[in-house]
Amino acid sequence: MVNEVENQPPHQVVIVGGGFGGLYTAKALNSDNINVTLIDKRNFHLFQPLLYQVATGTLSPADISSPLRSVLSKSKNTKVLLGEVYDIDPQAQKVLMGSEAIPYDTLIIATGAKHSYFGKDDWETFAPGLKTVEDAIEMRRRIFMAFEAAEKETDPQLRRAWLTFVVVGGGPTGVELAGAIAELAYHTMKEDFRNIDTTEAQVLLLEGLDRLLPPFAAELSAQAEASLQNLGVTVQTKTLVTNIEDDIVTIKQDDEVTQIHAKTVLWAAGVKASPLGKVLAQRTNVECDRAGRVIVEPDLSIKDYPNIFVIGDLAHFAHQNGKPLPGVAPVAMQQGEYVASLVKQRLQGKTVPRFYYVDRGTLAVIGQNSAVVDLGFMKLTGFVAWLVWLLIHIYFLIEFDNKLVVMIQWGWNYFTRKRGARLITGKEAIGYYAASTNKQMINV
Amino acid sequence: MVNEVENQPPHQVVIVGGGFGGLYTAKALNSDNINVTLIDKRNFHLFQPLLYQVATGTLSPADISSPLRSVLSKSKNTKVLLGEVYDIDPQAQKVLMGSEAIPYDTLIIATGAKHSYFGKDDWETFAPGLKTVEDAIEMRRRIFMAFEAAEKETDPQLRRAWLTFVVVGGGPTGVELAGAIAELAYHTMKEDFRNIDTTEAQVLLLEGLDRLLPPFAAELSAQAEASLQNLGVTVQTKTLVTNIEDDIVTIKQDDEVTQIHAKTVLWAAGVKASPLGKVLAQRTNVECDRAGRVIVEPDLSIKDYPNIFVIGDLAHFAHQNGKPLPGVAPVAMQQGEYVASLVKQRLQGKTVPRFYYVDRGTLAVIGQNSAVVDLGFMKLTGFVAWLVWLLIHIYFLIEFDNKLVVMIQWGWNYFTRKRGARLITGKEAIGYYAASTNKQMINV
Numbered sequence: 074m075v076n077e078v079e080n081q082p083p084h085q086v087v088i089v090g091g092g093f094g095g096l097y098t099a100k101a102l103n104s105d106n107i108n109v110t111l112i113d114k115r116n117f118h119l120f121q122p123l124l125y126q127v128a129t130g131t132l133s134p135a136d137i138s139s140p141l142r143s144v145l146s147k148s149k150n151t152k153v154l155l156g157e158v159y160d161i162d163p164q165a166q167k168v169l170m171g172s173e174a175i176p177y178d179t180l181i182i183a184t185g186a187k188h189s190y191f192g193k194d195d196w197e198t199f200a201p202g203l204k205t206v207e208d209a210i211e212m213r214r215r216i217f218m219a220f221e222a223a224e225k226e227t228d229p230q231l232r233r234a235w236l237t238f239v240v241v242g243g244g245p246t247g248v249e250l251a252g253a254i255a256e257l258a259y260h261t262m263k264e265d266f267r268n269i270d271t272t273e274a275q276v277l278l279l280e281g282l283d284r285l286l287p288p289f290a291a292e293l294s295a296q297a298e299a300s301l302q303n304l305g306v307t308v309q310t311k312t313l314v315t316n317i318e319d320d321i322v323t324i325k326q327d328d329e330v331t332q333i334h335a336k337t338v339l340w341a342a343g344v345k346a347s348p349l350g351k352v353l354a355q356r357t358n359v360e361c362d363r364a365g366r367v368i369v370e371p372d373l374s375i376k377d378y379p380n381i382f383v384i385g386d387l388a389h390f391a392h393q394n395g396k397p398l399p400g401v402a403p404v405a406m407q408q409g410e411y412v413a414s415l416v417k418q419r420l421q422g423k424t425v426p427r428f429y430y431v432d433r434g435t436l437a438v439i440g441q442n443s444a445v446v447d448l449g450f451m452k453l454t455g456f457v458a459w460l461v462w463l464l465i466h467i468y469f470l471i472e473f474d475n476k477l478v479v480m481i482q483w484g485w486n487y488f489t490r491k492r493g494a495r496l497i498t499g500k501e502a503i504g505y506y507a508a509s510t511n512k513q514m515i516n517v
Numbered sequence: 518m519v520n521e522v523e524n525q526p527p528h529q530v531v532i533v534g535g536g537f538g539g540l541y542t543a544k545a546l547n548s549d550n551i552n553v554t555l556i557d558k559r560n561f562h563l564f565q566p567l568l569y570q571v572a573t574g575t576l577s578p579a580d581i582s583s584p585l586r587s588v589l590s591k592s593k594n595t596k597v598l599l600g601e602v603y604d605i606d607p608q609a610q611k612v613l614m615g616s617e618a619i620p621y622d623t624l625i626i627a628t629g630a631k632h633s634y635f636g637k638d639d640w641e642t643f644a645p646g647l648k649t650v651e652d653a654i655e656m657r658r659r660i661f662m663a664f665e666a667a668e669k670e671t672d673p674q675l676r677r678a679w680l681t682f683v684v685v686g687g688g689p690t691g692v693e694l695a696g697a698i699a700e701l702a703y704h705t706m707k708e709d710f711r712n713i714d715t716t717e718a719q720v721l722l723l724e725g726l727d728r729l730l731p732p733f734a735a736e737l738s739a740q741a742e743a744s745l746q747n748l749g750v751t752v753q754t755k756t757l758v759t760n761i762e763d764d765i766v767t768i769k770q771d772d773e774v775t776q777i778h779a780k781t782v783l784w785a786a787g788v789k790a791s792p793l794g795k796v797l798a799q800r801t802n803v804e805c806d807r808a809g810r811v812i813v814e815p816d817l818s819i820k821d822y823p824n825i826f827v828i829g830d831l832a833h834f835a836h837q838n839g840k841p842l843p844g845v846a847p848v849a850m851q852q853g854e855y856v857a858s859l860v861k862q863r864l865q866g867k868t869v870p871r872f873y874y875v876d877r878g879t880l881a882v883i884g885q886n887s888a889v890v891d892l893g894f895m896k897l898t899g900f901v902a903w904l905v906w907l908l909i910h911i912y913f914l915i916e917f918d919n920k921l922v923v924m925i926q927w928g929w930n931y932f933t934r935k936r937g938a939r940l941i942t943g944k945e946a947i948g949y950y951a952a953s954t955n956k957q958m959i960n961v
Contacts, residue, residue, distance in 0.1 A: 116665060116941045133577030140939040142709035152711045155665040155941075206940065221560060221599040265586035267596045495584040496650065497560045497599075 083108040083150070084420055087168055087177035089158045089349065091118050091141045093402045094183035094385030097409030099151050100144075104417060109151040110175060112168070116140060116155055122402060123466065124203055125246055128212035128339075129253035130495040138206065158184075158349060161356050163378055179380045179416050182349060182367075183409070186386035186400055189345035189364075196317040200239075200338040203246060212339060216254060217497050219337045220262065223269045230334070236274040237335040239322050241314050242342035243280025244287070245437040248297055250339055251278040252440040255304040276305060277333065279312045279324060281342075286445065288399060288435050293445040296454045300439040314342075344400060346387050357381070362389045366397065371427035373412055384408035390428070398430050402469075407431065436462045527552040527594070528864055531612055531621035533602045533793065535562050535585045537846045538627035538829030541853030543595050544588075548861060553595040554619060556612070560584060560599055566846060567910065568647055569690055572656035572783075573697035574939040582650065602628075602793060605800050607822055623824045623860050626793060626811075627853070630830035630844055633789035633808075640761040644683075644782040647690060656783060660698060661941050663781045664706065667713045674778070680718040681779040683766050685758050686786035687724025688731070689881040692741055694783055695722040696884040699748040720749060721777065723756045723768060725786075730889065732843060732879050737889040740898045744883040758786075788844060790831050801825070806833045810841065815871035817856055828852035834872070842874050846913075851875065880906045 084107045088095045091113035099111045120137040127134055145151045160169040161182075167174040188202030201211050216238070223235035236258075240251045258274035265271070278285070278301065284294040285301075285308065298308050309326065316323040322333040346365035354361050359375040360368045366389035369375055373382045373390065385405035389397045398404045411428045418425050434448035436458070444458035453461060528551045532539045535557035543555045564581040571578055589595045604613040605626075611618040632646030645655050660682070667679035680702075684695045702718035709715070722729070722745065728738040729745075729752065742752050753770065760767040766777040790809035798805050803819040804812045810833035813819055817826045817834065829849035833841045842848045855872045862869050878892035880902070888902035897905060 116661060116939070133579045135577045135940055138940055140709075142706070143939070146708040153709075154669070156669070217560060225598070225600070262586070264590040265584075265597075495560070495587070496579055496582055 081106065084416070085176060085178045086110070086181065086416060087112065087175055087179070088181045088183065089113075089168065090183035090185060090385070090387075091115070091153075092121075092183055092185050092385060092405060094185070094405035094409045095181065096141070096144065097406045098181055098183065098384070098413045099148065101410045101413030102416065103148045103150060105150065106420060107150055107416070109148070110154055110177075111141065111145065111151060112154045112156055112158055112170060112175070113141060114155070114157040116142070116153075118144060119206060120469070121204070122245075124206075124209050125249045125253060127206070127209035128203055128250065129216065129257060130213055131253070134206040134209065159352070161349075161353055163357050163381060166380075177380075179382070181382045181384060181409075181412055182353060182387060183383075183385045183405065184347040184349045184387055185405075186344040186346050186364075186366075188340060189343045190340070191343055193317070196340070199317045199319060200241060200322075200340040202340040203250070204344075212250075213495075214497050215337050215339075216257070217495055220258075220266065220269070220271060220274075221497070222336070224266050225268075232269065233275075234320055234334040235336045236269065236271075237333065237337070238274065238276045239333055239335045239338045240276070240278045241317075241322075241338065241340050243278055243282070243285040243308070243310065244341060245435075247278055247280070247341035248285055248301065248437050248439060250341055251276050251306045251308075252301055252304055252438070252443075255301070255306045256440050259305050272305075275307065277307045277309060277335075279314060279322075280308070280310045281313050283311050285310065286435075286437055289437070289445060289447050290452060293447055293452055293454065297437065297439055297445045300443045300445075300454075304440045344386065350383070350387050353381075353383070362397070364389075372415060372425070373408055373428050382412045384412055390430075392427065393430060401435070403433060404430055436465065438462050525550065528860070529620060529622045530554070530625065530860060531556065531619055531623075532625045532627065533557075533612065534627035534629060534829070534831075535559070535597075536565075536627060536629050536829060536849060538629070538849035538853045539625070540585070540588065541850045542625055542627065542828070542857045543592065545854050545857030546860065547592045547594060549594065550864060551594060551860070553592070554598055554621075555585065555589065555595060556598045556600055556602055556614060556619070557585060558599070558601040560586070560597075562588060563650060564913070565648070566689075568650075568653050569693040569697060571650070571653035572647055572694065573660065573701060574657055575697070578650040578653065603796070605793075605797055607801050607825060610824075621824075623826070625826045625828065625853075625856055626797060626831060627827075627829045627849065628791040628793045628831055629849075630788040630790050630808075630810075632784060633787045634784070635787055637761070640784070643761045643763060644685060644766075644784040646784040647694070648788075656694075657939075658941050659781050659783075660701070661939050664702075664710065664713070664715060664718075665941070666780070668710050669712075676713065677719075678764055678778040679780045680713065680715075681721070681777065681781070682718065683721045683723065683777055683779045683782045685723050685761075685766075685782065685784050687722055687726070687729040687752070687754065688785060689879075691722055691724070691785035692729055692745065692881050692883060694785055695720050695750045695752075696745055696748055696882070696887075699745070699750045700884050703749050716749075719751065721751045721753060721779075723758060723766075724752070724754045725757050727755050729754065730879075730881055733881070733889060733891050734896060737891055737896055737898065741881065741883055741889045744887045744889075744899075748884045788830065794827070794831050797825075797827070806841070808833075816859060816869070817852055817872050826856045828856055834874075836871065837874060845879070847877060848874055880909065882906050 086107055086109045088098050088111045096118050099109050102109050117138040117140050123137045126132040141153045156170040158168045158170050167176050187204050190196045219235045223232050226232040226235055238254050240247045255276045258271045262271045285297050286294045301308055313325045315325050322335055322338055324331055350361055350365050350367045357378055367383040368389045369383050371392045373384055375381050386400035391397045415425045436446040438444040442459050443455050444462040446453040446458040446461050530551055530553045532542050532555045540562050543553050546553050561582040561584050567581045570576040585597045600614040602612045602614050611620050631648050634640045663679045667676050670676040670679055682698050684691045699720045702715045706715045729741050730738050745752055757769045759769050766779055766782055768775055794805055794809050794811045801822055811827040812833045813827050815836045817828055819825050830844035835841045859869045880890040882888040886903050887899050888906040890897040890902040890905050
C-alpha cells in the first residue's frame with residue numbers, strides 16, 4: 074500500500090495566496106509524494122495584525138514581513154511563484170496566471186479580503202484603508218504630514234482640521250489605530266513642534282454599533298472604551314458615517330447629522346472578499362455570501378468539487394454555530410493545517426472528520442501598555458493583557474522568521490516612547506498638498 | 518559686553534538642508550541668542566552611507582533615518598520647517614519657500630548633491646541611482662524582481678539577462694552595492710529558488726578609471742578588487758559606458774566596444790550639485806564649478822556675502838591642497854561645526870581662522886565581512902577593517918538616535934546571512950514588466 078503510493082507520480086497541490094491560510098497549508102504539506110506550488114502576487118508574507126504599527130511609525134514594513142521564499146526554503150517540495158491568478162478552469166484542473174496555465178490535482182484558494190467601502194468606493198481617496206504595506210505607508214505619510222501641515226498653517230480653523238484625526242470603525246484595527254495616534258500626539262511628539270501644541274490634536278473613533286470590539290464580551294468593550302478615553306481618544310458609538318469628502322466627514326448619531334472638519338480620515342470599517350471568489354463562483358456555481366465570501370462545505374471544499382478548497386477570510390464557514398467564522402488569523406491558520414492533513418490522509422486512502430475551529434480567544438491592544446484579551450475562560454485588561462498580547466504576537470512572528478529585532482524595537486519604543494519609523498515617504502513632502510488625493514503621484 | 522549681546526534681538530540663522538552638514542550646524546548652534554530655522558523637504562535625516570543596505574534588503578529605511586524633529590527636539594531655539602526653498606533674495610535677506618519668505622541674518626545652504634548622468638538623463642529610467650529612500654526602494658524592487666523574473670523565465674538568454682547585474686561606477690557606493698548583490702546571489706538566496714541556480718548570476722562592476730576607489734591608496738584599491746572577485750563580482754576597470762538602453766549596456770574598453778545584456782543596471786557613477794547652487798549663483802554672481810558646486814571662500818562664506826555660507830556636497834572648497842574636498846559625510850560635518858562656531862564667535866565680535874578639513878581617513882565595505890580602511894597613518898583590509906567600518910558607522914548612527922536595532926539587525930544578518938528586508942514593494946509585483954520603465958506607476 075505504502076509502496077503503491079510511492080510509485081504514483083507526486084500529487085500536485087496549488088495554493089493561491091501566501092497569507093496565514095496559504096502559508097500554514099504549505100508548511101504542513103511538507104511531504105515527499107506531494108508537490109506544492111504557492112502563488113502570491115507579493116514576494117513576502119505580511120503579518121497583518123501589526124500593520125497598524127507601520128501606519129503609526131513604530132515598525133518598518135520589513136519588521137512584519139517575511140520573504141515567502143526564505144520561510145519555505147527548507148520545504149524542498151514547495152515552489153513559490155510570484156504572480157496573480159485571474160481565472161480558474163475546474164474542468165481542466167488548471168489555474169491561469171499571466172500567460173501560464175498551472176495544473177493542479179488539489180487547489181486551495183486563500184486570497185483573503187480587502188477593505189470595502191460598502192459601495193462608496195469614492196471614499197477611498199479621502200479615507201484610505203489598511204490591508205497592504207502600501208496602505209500602511211500611505212496612512213503613515215498622511216498622519217505625519219498632517220502634523221507638519223498644522224505646524225505651518227496660520228489659519229486656526231484649518232490648523233484645527235489638520236489636527237483632527239477620524240478613524241472609522243471600532244473593530245480591533247480601528248481601536249489600535251486610534252490609540253496609537255493619540256499616543257503620538259499626546260506623548261511621542263509633544264516636544265517636537267514649535268508653533269503647534271500636538272496635545273490639542275483630536276482623535277475621534279467612530280463605530281456604528283452600540284459598542285467597540287463587537288466580537289468581545291461587553292465588559293471588555295467598556296474597558297477598551299475607557300482606556301481609549303484615558304489616552305485622549307473621543308469614542309463615538311452608534312455613529313454612522315453618511316458621507317466622506319475632502320476635509321469633511323458627515324456623521325449621523327441618533328437622528329442628528331453633524332459634519333466633522335478633518336484632514337485625516339482613516340478607514341477601518343469593512344472588508345470584502347477578494348475578487349477571485351466571484352471568479353470561482355462563476356466557474357463552479359458555488360454560492361458566495363453578500364461580502365463575496367465563498368460558502369464552503371464542512372470540510373472546507375466547495376460544493377461538487379471535493380478537490381477545491383477555500384480557506385481564511387475568503388471562506389464563509391457557518392457549520393459551527395450558524396454564523397460564519399470571523400476573518401482573523403487563527404481561523405485561517407487552523408483551516409490551513411486542517412486542509413493540509415485532509416489532503417495527506419486522502420492520499421493514504423483515509424478520511425478525516427469535518428473542520429472545527431478552536432477559538433483560543435480574541436485580543437486587541439489599546440496604546441502602548443494596555444490591551445483587552447478575551448480567552449473565553451478568562452478575561453484580561455490593562456498591562457497584563459498587553460503582555461499577553463505582546464507574547465502571543467512575538468511568538469507567531471518568530472515562527473516565520475527570526476524577528477528578534479521586532480522585540481527589541483518594541484522594548485525600545487515602549488521605554489522611550491520613541492517612534493523611529495516616522496518617515497514621510499511616497500513623494501517629496503512639498504508635493505503633498507497638490508497630490509494628497511491623487512494616488513498616482515505617490516511614488517514610494 | 519555680554520549684556521549688550523543679550524539685549525540684542527536673537528540672531529536669525531536659516532539652514533537649508535537637513536543632511537550631515539545642515540544637521541551638524543543646527544546641533545552646534547544651540548545657543549540662547551540665536552534662533553535657528555532648519556528647512557528640509559523631507560521630515561527625516563537620512564544616513565546615506567548605509568543606503569546601499571536598504572537597496573539590497575538588509576536594513577529598512579527607518580533603520581537609517583532619524584526624524585529631524587526628534588533629533589532636534591531638545592534644541593528649543595531650533596525650528597524645523599518642512600518645505601523646499603526655491604529661491605534666495607540676498608538683498609532682502611530672505612529665502613523663498615512656497616508662498617512664504619523666511620528672513621535670515623545668516624544663511625547656511627547645505628542642500629547637497631544628486632546623482633548625475635553626465636547629460637544622459639534618459640539613462641536614469643534604465644539605471645536608477647541611489648540618493649534617496651525612494652531610490653533605494655526602487656533598486657531593491659528591481660534587484661529582487663529580477664530573480665523572480667528569472668525563476669519564471671523559460672528562454673535561457675532572457676533568463677541570463679535577468680540574472681545579470683551591472684553596477685556602473687567603482688566608488689564606495691558601487692563597490693558596496695556590487696558586493697552586497699553578489700552575496701545575495703551566492704549565499705543568501707542560494708536555497709530559495711527551484712528553477713534557477715542563483716549562483717549562476719553575474720555581477721559586473723564597471724569603472725572608467727584604471728582602479729576602484731580612486732580616493733584610496735592604490736594597494737587598497739587592489740585589495741578591494743581582489744575581495745570583490747572572491748565574492749564573485751566581475752570587476753572591469755578602464756571601462757566606459759557609452760550607452761544604456763532597455764536591457765543593453767554598451768561599454769568601451771580600450772577601443773573595443775561590447776554590449777552587455779542585463780535587465781538590472783544600477784548607477785553609482787556621478788553626482789551633480791543640487792539646483793539651489795545655480796540659483797544662488799544667479800542671485801549673488803558667485804561662481805560654480807562644472808559639477809554645479811558653489812565656489813566658497815576660505816571661511817565657507819561666498820564672495821561678497823559674508824553672511825551666506827555653503828557647506829557639504831554643494832560646496833567647492835579648494836583652499837587646502839588645490840583640489841576640492843570630496844563629497845563625503847565627514848567634510849560636511851566638520852564644515853557644519855566650523856560655520857556654527859564662526860557664527861557664534863562673530864556675535865561675540867570675535868573672528869575665527871579659516872576652515873581646515875581634518876581627514877580622518879576613508880572606508881568602504883566589501884560584502885559582509887570585509888572592508889578597506891585608509892586612515893592615512895594606517896591601512897586596514899579584510900575582517901579587521903570591516904569591524905572598524907562597523908563601529909564607526911554605528912557610532913555616528915547612534916549619535917542621532919538610538920539605533921541599537923541596527924546593530925542587532927546587522928549582527929543577526931551577519932551570522933545568519935539572512936536578508937529580512939527583501940520586500941518587493943512599489944506596485945503589485947505583476948505590474949512590473951509593463952511598468953518597469955514608468956516611475957509614475959510605482960505607488961509605494
